[in-house]
Amino acid sequence: MHPQNYLAPNNLPADSAWLFPEYDFDSMRPKRFASVIIERVLERGSASQIRWLVAHYGKRMVATWVRQYGYRRLSRKVFEYWRWVFGIKRYRRPPWERP
Numbered sequence: 691m692h693p694q695n696y697l698a699p700n701n702l703p704a705d706s707a708w709l710f711p712e713y714d715f716d717s718m719r720p721k722r723f724a725s726v727i728i729e730r731v732l733e734r735g736s737a738s739q740i741r742w743l744v745a746h747y748g749k750r751m752v753a754t755w756v757r758q759y760g761y762r763r764l765s766r767k768v769f770e771y772w773r774w775v776f777g778i779k780r781y782r783r784p785p786w787e788r789p
Contacts, residue, residue, distance in 0.1 A: 696738070701746075703739045706731065720746060728755045729763050732772055749776070757781045 698704040700718055707715040709730040713723070720727060724747065731743045732752070744752055753776035760769045761783050773781065 696742075702727065703742050706735065706739050709734060709739075724751075725755065725759065728752060729759070732756070732760075733764055733768050752776070753778060 696703060696705075698707070698716070700716060701720055702715070702718060710718060710726070713726075718727070728743065728747065728751075731739050735743065756764075756769070756772045756776055757778050757780070759782070760772060761781055764772065772778075
């Protein structure tokens with residue numbers, strides 16, 4: 691698919707609207723909704739949506755999000771996968787779950 695046809699007018703992947711059922715997809719902006727976009731795409735996005743995510747936000751920002759929020763906001767299996775992909779050893783965990 692041609693990249694321009696792939697993106698919705700708000701610059702999000704056009705086929706990602708289903709990831710945000712409680713939002714008005716057309717009014718979502720990548721900068722303002724970065725955290726929820728990263729969360730949903732990492733958790734349930736397609737390979738092309740993940741490529742867009744890393745190209746748009748950068749590997750460093752996505753890895754930082756996983757390190758800071760992934761433990762709480764991603765499923766355990768998905769969190770462990772992205773930790774492995776980004777080589778994350780240390781991450782933020784809630785105080786009540788620390789050993």
